[in-house]
Amino acid sequence: MQVSAMSKNCHKLEIWTSILIVCLVSSVKSSKPNQDPENGCKLHSYDKITCTGNFNFSIFSEAEFKIKVLDRYKLEIFNTSLKTVDESTFRGNGNILNYYTILVQNATQLNSIHPNSFASSKHILSEFRAIDTALPRNFGDDEFVLFTNLQQVYVGDETRCPEDDTILLPCTCRFGDLGRTVLSGLYGTTSSLSDGVGKTTAIRCDSDLITGTELSEIFSKISKSNHTPKYFDSITIRNSNITSLPSHLFQNVTFGRVKLYEVQNLKQLHPSVFHGQEGIQALEIEKANFTGASESTTLDIFKALKSLKNVRKMRLSNCGIPFIPANTDNSTSCTKLRILSISFDRREHKSGVSHVGSYAFSWAPNLMQLGLTKNYISSFKSFSFGFHVPSENGLAVDISGNPFNDSDGLEPNAFSGSKRQISIKFEIDSFAASDPANDPVLNYLPENVFRPFLEENVNNTYSVDYYNVDIYCDCRSAWMFEMTSGLLKSRVKAGLRITRVQGNLVDGEYSSIQCKSQSSFECFPNCVIYPDYQLLHCGRFQDGFKIEEFIHGQESYNISKLLISAKNVTTLGYDSIGNVSFNEISLTDCPQLEFIHPTTFVSSDASLKSFTATNTNLQNFPNFANFHYLSFVRLATGFSVNSSNFDYSTSEKGHKVGQDLTISLGTGKIHPDSFTKLNPKQNVTLIITDQTEEYSTIGEIVRCTPSNLELESAIFKPFLNMNPGNRITSKCYIECSCKVKWMSDEWDVIKEQVQIWLSEYVGPMFYCVRPGANITANPDTFFGFNSKEFVQEKYFKENC
Secondary structure, three states, X not given: OHHHHHHHHHHHHHHHHHHHHHHHHHHHHHOOOOOOOOOEEEEEXXXXXXXXXXXXXXHHHOOOOOOOOOOOEEEEEEOOOOOEEOOOOOEEXXXXXXXXXXEEEEEOOOOEEOOOOOHHHOOOOOXXXXXXXXXXXXXXXXXXXXXXXXXXXXXXXXXXXXXXXXXXXXXXXXXXXXXXXXXXXXXXXXXXXXXXXXXXEEEEEEOOOOOHHHHHHHHHHHHHOOOOOOEEEEEEEEOOOOOEEOOOOOOOOEEEEEEEEOXXXXXXXXXXXXXXXXXXXXXXXXXXXXOOOOHHHHHHHHHHXXXXXXXXXXXXXXXXXXXXXXXXXOOOOOOOOOEEEEEOOHHHHOOOOOEEOOOOOOOOOOXXXXXXXXXXXXXXXXXXXXXXXXXXXXXXXXXXXXXXXXXXXXXXXOOOOOOOOEEEEEEOOHHHHOOHHXXXXXXXXXHHHHHHHHHOOOOOEEEEEOOOOOEOOOOOOHHHHOOOOHHHHHHHHHHEEEEOOOOOOOOOOOOEOOEOOOOOOOOOOOOEEEHHXXXXXXXXXXXXXXXXXXXXXXXXXXXXXXXXXXXXXXXXXXXXXXXXXXXXXXXXXXXXXXXXXXXXOHHHOOOOOEEEEEEEOOOOOOOHHHOOOOOEEEEEEEEEEOHHHHOOOOOOOOOOOOOOEEEEEEEEEEOOOOOOOOOOOOOEEEEOOOOOOOOOOHXXXXXXXXXXXXXXXXXXXXXXXXXXXXXXXXXXXXXXXXXXXXXXXXHHHHOOOEEEOOHHHHOOOOOEEOOOOOOOOOOOOXXXXXXXXXXXXXXXXXXX
């Protein structure tokens, strides 16, 4: 009985053990890491979508597939028996999803993808790979023709490193989840997708011990081996001793991306160096030494580049290519090339591209971005950016940092003939501005270059963006201001932009055309209207000319600013302006202007807010107290003022109560009674140097021009005593003289009302420098001034 009971208990134990094992197995299976479903899609991390099996594409539009819509995603499709992909496949939550990298792998029946499947990603997608599919090997030639950012399209078998890695020595091969490198556009550096999609094969030849011929022999070994496929995603070659690359360098081995860097002794490319390399879609050469290349050697370099029929992005950085040749054979071999950069850092190498030939880039008819920055380009030949076939793609060209000039650097039609919309950018960056010998000379914009460029396509633009360059407004530039060509004038305003110019003549706003102060305005009309800025500029203003008659019929422009910069005008009579009012009036660079009638600007009594006179010979001004809302007066050079110009005691209208007034004074004569009739209830700030710029560094401050106004106590002490709200400021240092000793003596009394130069940096204090001192930004001294060598108190004691 006991045995039987024991047997029964053992049998029960076996049953429970079996159940436990089953449960454990089930538990183990259910507790496996969260993997992709056999049939379905899943969002990994935050931007990778993985689909496997015969998933239902409609899942992309179902609410339970909760995708946070980002700008772009990575897409993986694995192990599917689907045969086609239609154009509505990849949409989620009612939105079209954009992808910047796509991998389809082990889809052996997939033979068709609709051309519009990824159309929304045409400016984003950087790579498309289809591995072990039934897609034709030339898939993408038509489907991706409008894609602008593609770097690699690969359709074929999965790549791997050779089993016998010794045939690569001293090169190495890696295979796995490697970061995939993507070349940037014209701006920015090469970036790496650290979380790549799919496996990658990368060969690296990092040795100074092999020659170009020996490199070729390594690839010959791979070519003759049984290794398949003879395609690798990328190759990187770093070799400081290699001098040339021979014909058929890679033999029958192909690469998606080729990078050569730190090849500073590489001086020559055989024109057939890339023979048979239809797989190369991205080429980067950095720090080669083509500087001394002859004409024939340079032509060979470009023959090699033009042989890459499937290249999409090409970047040559600091290679010293001496010139870019004309495309004399009218070839259009690189139809897929979208981005080409041939840049150089001439600060370091003092060389680079010297000139650009005619139709120099027509071999890449679908080019969209072209960078030629920081070279030594001194001339552009006719039709430098011309093409023989039209394109719907626009072309952005950056020629910043090149020292070409207007007289012989730009041949007629230099920028014309593109047969597409083209925007050209030119900018002087900081290093060029500090190297005057290499600055461009653009004193005018030649009509035979820019008129045809602007007229051949209404969307063409030429953008000039640099610190302080303007043009002579004379007969050579008059075409830009023609009143008879409204279309051209509007194109000039939209297409020729000069920004960040300080103290400019024509307009204080950005995006305007600037005229040098020495401009004659010969061949110009008397006045030109700039509707965008409500500006009337009169550069050919003659004595007797009447602005009211000129504006008649054009009141719809709502002109609020008047700028007169006429060389020959001597007088502004009582009827020169007429019944026209302005908010801003500027008399700039009128060296013969001597007289303004007291009632010339009477129509602006209730509107004028700003009045400026620079480089005139005026000895009389209106009574500024008559302008009810005036808040700023600038008298820069050649002026003379007295109490009649700021006489609020006789003003009929009086100044608006509470309206502060700023008066900026440069070089001129101030009569002792000039400020005695100011309104004592009005706060007035006197700026005693004609420095309009705002400085951001000490180095800029010490380069300012000191005031030559004599700060006599008889003039400025009563001004401060009149109103505790009155101020004297200077944006530059002042030189010591006996005329300013009173400021030093009474500093404790006036310091709250006076801000001289460095007050905002070191706090209120009186500070003047030795007469004629050369101020520099020396960190070992007090802003360049050694107080041990010069003590202002001692100067006053010995000289005053």
